[in-house]
Amino acid sequence: MANYTVQLTAPDGNYPFNRVRISLTSADHPQQARELTFTPQARTKTHTFAIANGTWDLKVTGAGFAPINEANINVAGNATNAKNLSVIFYSLHSDRNRDGTVDIAIGRQGHRTPENIRFGPNGTGAIIPVNCNQDGGNTGAGYTDNQDNHVNGDNDLDSGIAHLKIIQQSFGPPAIVPPGWALRLRISPAVADEAAANRHFRIFDGIANNSVEVLGPETVATEIPQDIATVGAEQTYGIEAVRFAGQGFESGRAIISLLGIQPEVSGPDIPAYFFIEHVIAARWIANHHQQTVTRIYVEHSNDDDFLQSLAAAAAAENTPYPLTAATPAIAPQTNVPYLNGNAWNNFTAAGKPGLPTAASDQWLRDTMVSGYSSWPGNGGGIERQDVFMKAHRWHHLQNWVYQTLLNHDIGVFYPAVGTADAINDGNSGGNISVTPPVRKSHLIGTTDYRFGRIYYGHHRESTLDNSSRQFLAAQNMQAPIVLNVDWLRVGHVDEMMTFVKANNPGNPYKRWKLLVASPATAYQIMRDNQVAHGNATLLARPPHSPGNATANFAGLPAPGTADASATITDFLGNGVVPMYWGIPVMEANAYSYQQLRTWNIDGVEKVITDNVDKMKSAFDLSNADIIKVPVIFIPETRIDGAFGLTDKISIWTSADGGFNIYPGRNSGFRCSALTGDMPNLFSGNDHLFIPKPFGPWVVDNTVANNGYDLFERDLEQKIVAIGNGLACDFIDDWDYYHAHHGEIHCGTNETRAPFNGQVAFGNARFNNWWTALDG
Template identity: 85%
Template sequence: MPNYTVQLTAPIGNYPFSRVRVSLTSAAHTQQTQELTFTPQARTKARTFTIANGTWNLRITGAGFAPINEANINVAGDATNAKDLSVIFYSLHTDRDRNGTVDLAVGARNSRTPENISFGPNGMGAIIPVNCNQDGGNTGAGYTDNQDNHVNGDNDLNSGVAHLKITRQSFGPPADTPPGWGLRLRISPAGQGEAPASRHFRIFDGIANNSAEILGPETVATEIPQDKAIVGAEKTYGIEAVRFAGQGFESGRAIIGLLVVQPEVAGLNTAAYYFIEHVMAARWIANHHQQTVTGIYVEQGNNNQFRTDLGNAVAADANPYNPLTLATPDTAAQTNIPYLNGNAWNNFTAAGQPGLPTATPDQWLRDTMVSGYSSWPGNGGDIERKDVFMKAHRWHHLQNWVYQTLLDRDIGIFYPAAGSADAINDGNSGGNISVTPPVRKSHLIGTTDYRFGRIYYGHHRESTLDNSSRQFLAAQNMQAPIVLNADWLRVGHVDEMMTFVKANNPGNPFKRWKLLVASPARAYQILRDNQVAHGNATLLARPPQSPGNLTPNFAGFPAQGTADASATITDFLGNGQAQTKWLNFDGYREYTYQQLRTWNINGIEKVITDNVDKMKGAFDLGNADIIKVPVIFIPEIRIDGAFGLTDKIDFWTNGADGGFNIYPGRNSGFRCSALTGDMPNLFSGNNHLFIPKPFGPWVIDNTVANNGYDLFEDDLQQQIANLGNGLTCDFIDDWDYYHAHHGEIHCGTNETRAPFNGQVAFGNARFNNWWTALDG
């Protein structure tokens, strides 16, 4: 029988295909098939078939190769049939190396590129912006740009939408794409057990304004065909992230696949080959106090004098920023909060709430949202950055203003708990979520550096942070959370017991801070130290402040059902009846100053120290890094339940002593509030600290300004001055509108901050951006 040789020449070029199948068929004889594999060194290969004389059909197929079908070949002896092959293939591309340009290098065929998302200077994997601001006029009130199915204007296109590209390449003799070939675009989860990736990312049909969603939250399918004629030589798609990593999206990643169907290779329903791009959503980073303040927010309420005093302090701060931005919850229209319910956006109402909050005063800016930002590689090579507030799971009046007014082109909003069944409670508030500056944890071998700081929040039994927010914070994998116990506080917020201020330390960028901690022990020590000289000094009263006014006409503060809570140092160190009371279900209960004192020094101080010890276990924190701030606390409400022996402050004292022999936050003990102004609950500006006036013991001294001074203010001011870093303490009276309602300046303000300058702090440009700063 004749030897029939088929000689094939693959084209010169760089393409990821090398294998073809050669088949000879005849109506009268058995089909014969052989395969050939090309290499760059051997682009011409031959296969010889021993076949009978007669009429044969030749078919050459292979993934990425244009098929050849040659019919009615008359074989009547040995012969050679030489063919030049054409390669035609489609590939998928993103900005894998994060330089602002889509990478046109062909990724790994039938695999994902990169295999794993990585970080550092050579990290790989496209970062997709979470497009949660509001650029265009084609979104509804309360909707962010990634909560509708269109590109929202040119600014949205330029800064909020990344690019994804399909390209067509060909090598060898010119050939058209066979009509039977098909393209399919698919998006899938990258993490096991995660919700469909189409709920986390949206792909648009182009990059022009109003380009529409083809895969995403409002598309039921996770795979969609693409017209080869429209794709042409290349087509660019827009892509945005609908949400940050969090519950049901713990990985923060997705895989986007281009499936190429060649029916002659694998049939009509199976891809002959595919390319997969491994992408991730940009991360959210909470701001810390070493970042420069760029804007400050406060409610416009019945707080005119406070706003005046705060505004004057802001005007004196370094690196001037905008004057106070006023929030107006009392006039903001009720605004729905959208959330994704399956494949549709619905209006969210928190569990147990009757509907949207009404237009009513609400001064707690900090509790409503958490200050932060998100950044990513921009399309033109610049770094894009957006201020993004995490909406806390708090259902109060300010949220209408947040979604109606604050949300705009420059400010994004993300609400992790929207759509969840998480319950509303005080522990969910933004005041219960704070951030350390950059810190380091030393181990027996090596160290762990937290260059963006660490989040810390209270989460225990009485005061808990909702599950959605906790999962969101953990999933960012940037600022590993530290969990504290705020059960002992009535409001249950960590900003009531500690905060960080800047400190000079040129030799150690991880110790350029001091931790301010509320300390009843220090408060009472100051009282004892001044009892002899200033026993009549009055606490909890506004002293005369006008120069020349020599009359000590104090105006005492009301507290807990009493008209005047003011008292002297001698009173606080005695055993008389305290002016303040705690609230039981059947009314107010009295106690003595001795009970209050012993409970503060041995109980409150201990629970605060326990929290400081948790911080010491989380990063390098020594006693020299801590500034004790004088604050006296009072019991507010009693916690039901039986106590155990370890719950008692003094083992030898019989029983609970009405709650005063039980550690705060435990069964039969109290949840508490600050009696004197809670100075750690301050606003940390650029070189000014805006501190709530403590109204500690006022010493009358007509030789100084204001005819006297506050011993608690003086103590903190001296400790801050000892840091030698030029911080100015501005003590502001916030008593009536904030302190009397269980909050202070930090609770009543919020801010935007510039990104932390990691290059300056750590001496290397890689630390400017989170994706290059992270290791691995």
């Protein structure tokens, strides 16, 4: 017998492997084996085998170690065989610290790097851009860059693609990678019950233009081999997110794994080691009214007076901005792609026969929601992309969105595409709004919403589609507030409230006022002016005013009448209202001004107040923060179903044909604004573009325009009292917008510059969402 000592020295260095297996085999004797474990303090290890003299083969193997195969060793007495080991393996890397450069530090072998995605100044985990604009000429009409399997041009690879790297790591004496070694790249969900991760992220074989997908939506497999010779010393891959977090992808995260195959260690199929990069898709953030407008959109309609008024108002802003006219009437039908299995198909919404046709469609706001996405740029700096959330609305403007609006500068993301979610009015962008930065105080501490909070209507009659709701919630940025807009015929939150800027240097969470529609305010103004101005006319263009060249009042149309004009005395009296509401045939639909008045003051005002109370429970909102805006509503349709006692405005009287039922309840009405709905305004940089209310017009030849509107004057005085320098531009939108159940806000949309969190909150960390968030 001989004492045969094997002495192994592992190289110095920071690498995640420390164990090898020594094997001595002979044709004539039993196999001898031993495992050795190295430590930084003990790089040299020995083991002495008691073996018979003869011919032996020595093998040394271990994950991450180059194997040693020494055959036909003649053992004839005690001997020592000293070997210097070589470490060679492949590691995976991403921009974990978000500085724009792929981190070359080796991650923890066998663990996620980082274990948890974190935010704040020291946050970790690569942020992957959702590449939903259209940079290159190699995408089809209607397709965003992340809806094909190529890198789309130089702009795309510079800004829309993040980087991954596989790097060959070696320590100790130079070694040749054995021919049997292999690498495999895998993408997996970070959360077990989410959909396959290759539906959410795409990895390209490089970062040059036209680099192709190796893992992603059009790749059936979620794991593929990577040629070691091609990888070489290092290989850079491009990666993009195909979608934002949302339905089936609530976490927005994935894990990307590099599997190292060493057959001598664990066989030809089982990885000897693996490295995992934990990544997250960039967030989508909805814009709020404290952000500077950079462009306004409106349909190119036949209403030239409105367009000219709007363009003039935009040009008069402090920091003016251009107006872009949307052209749905001439936009060609454009398919909307969605991922069906592993292929992109053309989407048709549930219940729709095909694509919308080319036709006029003035509702820019209802078609999409203004927002943006941002992420750490390659090489440093911040990348930012204007991104409109496409609302689940199937109408003519959709063709223009995908044919023209989608471009290098503008991205589009459609949460409900490919789903069976139903189309309804509540899905529209006018039903999705955002507060400015707000704070919620608790008994102990506060919760700060530095990017504001989304609010939308969702109840029984008016609902927001499930996909959009899950998308908004999954961004985990602007925690949604859910309101009840069942009482509104169109069912949009912008019909009852909006936010305007206000000076408040001492509190960045209160630099706003909430404008709320208030029938009670409208009627109070009329009561206050009944004696002096009882003959002041509502719902009419004054003499010699834009749209009326005559010397008389020109009455405006409303449901059921070509002339809805009436005086303060009429509105405070008990005559018959000339309007009607849509009801079953043979049922009386006439009603009096007294019914209208009581229903507005006691019914509509109450349901609006209920929504304001929900806002008060969601963030710090007091009555001092609220501006009541005079608006009168009218019933439009009635909701079927039996009412309960609590549905009645007054429990002591009858249902009064629906006028003693709270709007939005069974047997009650869904309603629309009768006077111009002033809260449904466009909030510019230092101007408010407000729909003319056509409230009571007081003739007064001593002032400009030979008179004034009491409702306009009331709101303007309240805006002036804020002391924020906002100018009120009252614009006539009656014919093309109001008469079709919308206003200026409904008919416009915009892009806005990033919110300057550093200035607002006094710290540079609040400039970017990933450093602004806590934890």
